[in-house]
Amino acid sequence: MTQSPILVVTTGGTIDKQYFDALSEYQIAESIIQELLRTARVTHPFRVLELMRKDSLELDDGDRALIAATIAHAPETRVVVTHGTDTMTDTAQALAGLEGKTVVLCGALAPARFAESDAAFNLGMAFACCQAAPEGVWITMNGTVFDGLQVRKDRAAGKFVPR
């Protein structure tokens, strides 16, 4: 296993949703990823890049091209992408074929700021997967390491399933 540095690209999604009382609504806020990694006492070298703050339903082809280009040009070969769950598999498709990169997408079904969230577990999965898995695109949700091109979200059931 490598100790090579990990790049964490944040794009928004439920995992980063905060509640704004003055608006009586939730919005994607400053990423909580740094705090999750601090709580997890991560000493592995990493770099967090807050690329965008969007609901994944708002992401378009241009956004996906930007994510791909960012990863392609980064020095790190191990990459975690935090992402909204609704179009996570679309982004996985857009990231296929990045040579020399192990890319893992993850997100959360409940905001990380909730007391009961899947965020820390999923992020932990992604950290391990990008170190242990071969080159390619992976998704770590619901306790499974999915091939990023062979998975879909079952929105009604609120979980990811093999395709």
Place this chain on the structure above:
Amino acid sequence: MTQSPILVVTTGGTIDKQYFDALSEYQIAESIIQELLRTARVTHPFRVLELMRKDSLELDDGDRALIAATIAHAPETRVVVTHGTDTMTDTAQALAGLEGKTVVLCGALAPARFAESDAAFNLGMAFACCQAAPEGVWITMNGTVFDGLQVRKDRAAGKFVPR
């Protein structure tokens, strides 16, 4: 990546420490692992086996032999072992050479019942690692997937480092 079932063997350690007011002290309690997996919305097939409830400083060779035998005879090939951190690497040595098994040890530096614990992240890492890594013994702590035979705990610094 496989969707084959995961065996989770709990042995005690800080991760499962609860506070008992009537005793004014902490003791290892009923394992919280099931609850962590529920919070993480894990739908991947798994089985939890509460094998012992010990501080890892109390584990002896007989305990380690029991853990090894339990894994060797289990039908699952993907195994997570939750364990106290102080002698985690000793147990890793004892589990080396189990044929056909990917075994991942993890624990926590702060009890899982704390609001700020590394437990969920570490357990997520172990879940991903036992699916993505080849046969062998691994340790997932501090954000790194360590070769279980090439790592030690730096007790003063409160972290695992390569050996």
Place this chain on the structure above:
Amino acid sequence: MTQSPILVVTTGGTIDKQYFDALSEYQIAESIIQELLRTARVTHPFRVLELMRKDSLELDDGDRALIAATIAHAPETRVVVTHGTDTMTDTAQALAGLEGKTVVLCGALAPARFAESDAAFNLGMAFACCQAAPEGVWITMNGTVFDGLQVRKDRAAGKFVPR
């Protein structure tokens, strides 16, 4: 101080907001008040009555009349009302003059399901206030026991202030 039973009337508001992934939005869910009281290890006699699940901006005069009638006809003389913060002071006005009742309104600026919420603290204040304060209407928010008729919410600042 009395040990007489406390009636807790829940009406909705931010305190009970849950996140629904399938809708990508937050809605008021089954009240979390019972769970907050269990976590607080409350052994004082109480009864929870889930009267409505509304954002306080949606409450109308009919709703307020119902809350008042419910309290007036309840056997308990000590009453806690959980409520959205935006129109909490309007409801306080509507509850003025209930003879023989100590009524305390509280809510939260962040949902109780968040790891960092003011919910438990505010509910604790309300529990103590309804036991210690004389007949009348009180609001317990931001660490202060306010006279319910002499307070307003400063929405921009996100806090309650004397009027």
Place this chain on the structure above:
Amino acid sequence: MTQSPILVVTTGGTIDKQYFDALSEYQIAESIIQELLRTARVTHPFRVLELMRKDSLELDDGDRALIAATIAHAPETRVVVTHGTDTMTDTAQALAGLEGKTVVLCGALAPARFAESDAAFNLGMAFACCQAAPEGVWITMNGTVFDGLQVRKDRAAGKFVPR
């Protein structure tokens, strides 16, 4: 109700217990009270005085005399004392008769750093009680405002009950 400033005296106890991995044990740490008040979004004027860090079983008459003198000489008339639960009622006796002071003792049966703790609720009760109750000594635990001289801890049951 007054908006006069509140003095919070911390003396240690379970509420402030932290886990120290390097020692494999829990000890009373830097007080978490400031953080609880920040999370509760308290804007009421207050001052925190960390007087000692002791298990309440270790407190002696000299400690209790110091607590009493500190409160007697403080400019604030509204006082909250955080305290271990085992001898909380002994300290209440020692604080009886402080003229012009409303003193409220509280603590927690589970450390405030736990995800599921009664700490925030109990501290909220104390904040409200010291504003709403008349001069005297009170204890806010288990959802009840107790007369500080008419209560005992039932250690086996893990709760406070009237005496």
